[in-house]
Each structure stands twice: as C-alpha cells, then as structure tokens.
C-alpha cells in the first residue's frame with residue numbers, strides 16, 4: 436500500500452521508519468510545511484518525493500492511503516482534503532483538539548465510505564493485550580476497581596519533542612491521558628458511564644494549561660477506576676502503575692509499556708506474567724499498521740476506528756466538563772447533548 440505521510444516531526448519520523456521496514460507498505464510521498472523538516476527527512480529517506488503542502492502531495496504522489504501525523508488543530512481541514520481525494524486515512528490521536536471537529540471528521544469519512552483509523556497504538560502492546568485477556572478470561576474473578584497512575588516531569592522543551600502542547604489547552608488530557616483512558620476502555624472491555632474530574636496545573640508547570648488530571652470513572656457493570664496523570668511532577672523519573680483488583684486477586688502493570696504481574700488473594704508475592712519482547716511505539720504501531728492495511732485490502736472494518744476513538748475522546752471532554760462544572764457527568768447524556776448520534 437502506497438502511503439502519503441503528512442507531518443514529518445517526531446512521530447512522523449517514527450512512522451516513516453515503520454512504513455519503510457514494512458513488506459506490504461511504502462512511502463510514495465511526504466509532506467511538511469516546514470522546509471527544515473523536509474530537509475531533515477530527505478537525508479534519511481532520499482528516494483521519497485517531498486511536498487510543501489497536502490493538496491500537492493495528494494495530487495502528485497499516487498497515494499493509496501494517508502498517514503496524518505500533524506498537530507490535531509489542523510486535522511479537520513486536512514481530513515476534508517483527504518476525503519475529497521477518496522483515500523483511506525490513518526490519523527494520529529487526538530483526532531482533533533475539540534469534540535465537534537473530531538465528530539465532523541468521523542462523519543465526513545463515513546459519508547465518503549472511507550476507512551478511518553486513529554493512532555491508538557498502545558492497544559497493541561503485549562502488556563495491554565495481556566491485561567485485556569486476563570480481565571476477559573475471568574482468571575482472577577470479576578474485576579471491581581482499577582487504579583491507573585502515570586507521573587513524570589515531561590520537559591516540553593527537550594529537543595525532538597513537539598512544542599505545541601506547551602501552549603495548548605488541556606495538554607495532559609488531550610495529548611497523554613487520551614491514551615490512558617482509551618487503554619482503560621480497551622483492557623476492561625467496558626464503556627464508561629460516568630466521570631468526575633479535577634484538572635489543574637501545579638505552580639511550577641512549564642505548560643500554559645493543565646498538566647495534571649485526576650478522574651474517577653464509573654464503567655459498565657459497576658467497575659470503578661481512578662486515574663491520575665501528570666506531566667509536571669516534582670521528580671523527573673517516570674513512575675507508572677496500573678492495578679486492577681478483581682474478586683479473587685490483582686493484576687498489576689508496574690512499568691510503562693511492560694512488566695505485568697498478578698497475585699491471587701492469599702498469595703504472599705506477585706507472579707510475573709510472561710510477555711513477548713516489544714519495542715514501544717514501534718512494534719505496537721507496526722501491528723496497528725498491519726491491521727489497517729488488512730482492513731483496507733479486505734474492505735473490512737477499520738481497527739481503532741473513528742467512532743471507537745470518539746468514545747475515548749468524548750470521555751476526555753466529559754471529564755473536562757466535569758471539572759468545569761464540579762459535577763459528575765453521565766456519558767450517554769453527554770453524547771446526546773453534543774450531538775454524537777453515532778455513539779448513542
């Protein structure tokens with residue numbers, strides 16, 4: 436499948452390497468509005484034609500699909516051009532930085548009957564799949580509650596990192612927590628029913644808007660989850676733990692991307708769960724790309740499709756509303772009020 440890669444920043448560079456190494460995919464063009472980014476890209480991928488704007492790339496590259504890896508605030512206009520060109524789309528998360536634009540992208544791709552996949556690659560990490568399988572298989576009995584914590588001090592000025600989160604609204608929620616809330620939905624195999632939230636910015640934060648998110652989420656079947664994430668911790672070291680308590684034991688992910696263990700209620704110690712090796716960001720994205728290529732070729736349902744992503748993104752925006760109003764937000768009511776008919 437011939438891909439046009441749009442956006443040659445940090446993540447676009449990763450996608451370029453993943454496509455280049457894929458036996459069933461190739462880059463037929465790459466687009467960035469920034470000449471410095473195009474120059475840097477050319478040194479690594481000499482044979483790939485470069486374009487300074489999306490429209491020219493769509494017209495001249497001969498693409499069969501588009502990989503959209505630009506910041507979220509331009510995605511709607513870009514998706515309109517891609518839909519007009521009749522191409523399937525694999526777009527990075529978040530699909531947009533506001534809910535109405537994200538829903539508009541989902542609707543326009545549906546109207547055009549074009550596959551839309553969103554970059555929820557962490558669902559393809561072996562550790563995420565293992566948690567999902569343990570929960571679904573009922574190995575430790577019925578899951579009752581989860582606690583997800585992700586704490587780091589993310590240097591938003593570090594070379595190689597994107598800059599726009601420094602100035603956007605809700606950078607933690609929309610750039611990072613979106614992945615975590617999506618993983619909770621994915622691994623628990625349940626939809627959220629209610630959310631309560633406090634979102635805030637510690638006084639020393641380098642981010643213009645909230646770098647901390649705390650949520651309580653009520654999932655179907657009475658499963659409760661607490662979530663705390665920060666990009667502005669008081670310590671640079673990353674601390675991660677995702678613990679799921681079930682009727683007969685616990686499942687604990689102790690490292691970001693790996694290190695899963697479980698214990699039955701009376702066990703004195705945790706037992707590690709064996710996982711295949713995987714390079715975070717690379718092998719999981721590659722697996723998502725495989726699923727996208729297969730779905731397009733077979734004209735089957737796209738993986739991590741637009742509606743699926745909207746369920747996680749709407750949870751983020753419902754959490755923001757819960758924070759702003761100081762109330763618990765019910766998801767079905769939130770979807771109805773925001774005209775998300777595809778989720779009702």
Ligand SMILES: NC(=O)c1ccc[n+]([C@@H]2O[C@H](COP(=O)([O-])OP(=O)(O)OC[C@H]3O[C@@H](n4cnc5c(N)ncnc54)[C@H](O)[C@@H]3O)[C@@H](O)[C@H]2O)c1
Pocket residue numbers: 441442443444445446447466467468469472488489504505506507509527528529554555556595596597598599610716
């Ligand atoms: N799924 C993941 O694991 C993961 C990881 C990192 C980033 N991301 C996502 O990838 C996206 C890009 O992130 P990044 O870190 O690469 O950002 P970045 O700022 O490093 O790169 C974005 C690039 O897009 C280019 N661009 C902006 N507008 C454009 C336009 N209209 N046409 C063509 N190019 C344009 C910019 O010049 C820049 O080079 C974001 O949505 C981010 O959330 C996802």
